[in-house]
Amino acid sequence: MDLDAETERGFIQVKVVVEKIDLSQVLSTQPDTGHGASVSFTGYVRNHNLGKKVIGVEYDCFIPLTENTFLEIAREAQNQWGQGTQIIIIHRHGYLNIGDSSVVIWVSTKHRDESYLASRYVIEQIKTRSPIWKKEYYEDHQTEWVRGHALCQHKHH
Amino acid sequence: MKNIKIKLFGPFRKYVECGEMSIELPNEINVKKFKDLLCIELKKINNDFNDHQLIRDSAVATEARILTLEENVSGSVLAVLPPVCGG
Numbered sequence: 001m002d003l004d005a006e007t008e009r010g011f012i013q014v015k016v017v018v019e020k021i022d023l024s025q026v027l028s029t030q031p032d033t034g035h036g037a038s039v040s041f042t043g044y045v046r047n048h049n050l051g052k053k054v055i056g057v058e059y060d061c062f063i064p065l066t067e068n069t070f071l072e073i074a075r076e077a078q079n080q081w082g083q084g085t086q087i088i089i090i091h092r093h094g095y096l097n098i099g100d101s102s103v104v105i106w107v108s109t110k111h112r113d114e115s116y117l118a119s120r121y122v123i124e125q126i127k128t129r130s131p132i133w134k135k136e137y138y139e140d141h142q143t144e145w146v147r148g149h150a151l152c153q154h155k156h157h
Numbered sequence: 158m159k160n161i162k163i164k165l166f167g168p169f170r171k172y173v174e175c176g177e178m179s180i181e182l183p184n185e186i187n188v189k190k191f192k193d194l195l196c197i198e199l200k201k202i203n204n205d206f207n208d209h210q211l212i213r214d215s216a217v218a219t220e221a222r223i224l225t226l227e228e229n230v231s232g233s234v235l236a237v238l239p240p241v242c243g244g
């Protein structure tokens with residue numbers, strides 16, 4: 001009998017929120033009893049970028065497509081590291097202060113290696129595929145939309 | 158002709174602060190031609206708009222997915238998505 005297959009149940013939770021992310025609530029998520037590891041990643045707003053002092057950032061977001069993209073990325077991670085992989089992705093929207101958490105990813109798998117790999121995969125894909133934009137506010141009262149990655153507009157074969 | 162609501166994000170808010178505009182489009186128009194038309198319409202709304210590269214680098218999407226350049230636009234709402242930088 002394949003005990004792993006019998007007991008492991010994957011889930012995916014994704015959302016974009018305006019309010020602060022409750023990190024303790026995310027970290028208290030109970031992994032499947034067949035899982036031996038969970039990894040969490042938190043992105044924070046830092047106080048500098050490219051030599052400029054940053055005092056805050058504003059995230060703009062096309063919410064329906066962003067949540068669809070998060071789901072798609074999480075399903076890809078499950079395809080790669082096991083259908084039982086449990087994944088939570090939460091991203092902020094709106095104005096954030098320095099030190100605020102902008103994104104949280106929580107992954108649980110049977111073994112630690114898969115948790116680290118899946119978590120890394122999810123954040124890297126979010127950065128290049130999710131319709132989210134960041135405006136930086138600087139100490140000198142200037143602001144700037146950060147230029148990022150162009151989304152693919154070509155047909156996949 | 159059909160009237161389409163356009164949602165604009167990120168750096169486009171420099172030109173259209175509310176992030177929304179409407180455009181009259183032919184019943185059949187692909188994404189590439191839609192983007193040419195968008196350049197003209199944005200210039201009409203805000204004369205400071207000259208960033209055609211931003212339009213070229215932007216994808217066009219519905220709420221469900223990104224459309225390819227050759228695809229005809231469909232639906233009553235389209236989103237114009239400049240290069241992204243989440244996380």
